[in-house]
Amino acid sequence: MEIVIILLGIILDRITKLWAIKTLLSGKDIVIIKNFFQFSYLENTGAAFGIFRDKLMFLTVITLIVVFAIIVYLFKFKPSSKILRISLAFIISGAIGNLIDRIQYKYVVDFILLHYKDVYYFPTFNVADILVSVGTILLAFFIIKEDGYGK
Template identity: 55%
Template sequence: MIAIVITLIFTLDRLTKYWATKVLMDNEGISIIKGFFDFSYLENTGAAFGMLSGKLTFLTLIPIVVLVFLAYKYYKTKTKNVLLKLSGGMIAAGALGNLYDRIFYGYVVDFISVHYKNLYYFPTFNVADMSITIGTFLIIIYVLKYVED
């Protein structure tokens, strides 16, 4: 199950970033819901929310450590819990997607922009970021539901 989740999300991430590069790179962007939701190309040299901009080596090592940790935990525990498998696969896929960008381009392609008119802009993100975020929330749900004190 984990291999399927990783393969599907990683492929979706690569395809959407390829699309963003080909369609959005030289354009103003595409408004999906005017004043709220756009697709616009951004080369992010930092981490989430643009933090640690320019720290490529550090930002490349972190996902490698996360991936090694996830692989170790998976093979050590051999969990049967679907929620835990799904969350681990989603985090791994997102880490791989952004790691691929950093290794081959030196930046991560972001293109999903959520904002309120020109008053507030949430940091631009991508499919890999969504996968990491959702996977993290699923782990929180798992801990709250299954882990006892």
């Protein structure tokens, strides 16, 4: 199950990024909901929210270590929790999706832009970022549930 999730996540991320490059690289944004949601091309040389800007080698090495550690954990401990396995598969697929960009382009292709008029702009992101975020939220939910905090 994890391998299927990882492969589908990577494929979805690649397809959407290739679409963004082909469609949005020219600078023409696509407005989905005026003053709220649009597709807008951005080359991100950092990580989430622009941290570690221009630290390509650092981000690549950290990503490889994290992905390797999660894969070793999955194979070594074979967790029985479906939510744990799914959360880790989402994190791996998103991490690999952005890693592919860093290796291929030396930056990550971001294109999903949420904002409120010209007042607030959430940092531009992509499908890989969504996968990592959802995986992290599921992982937090699992940890809280397992530790008894949710009881």
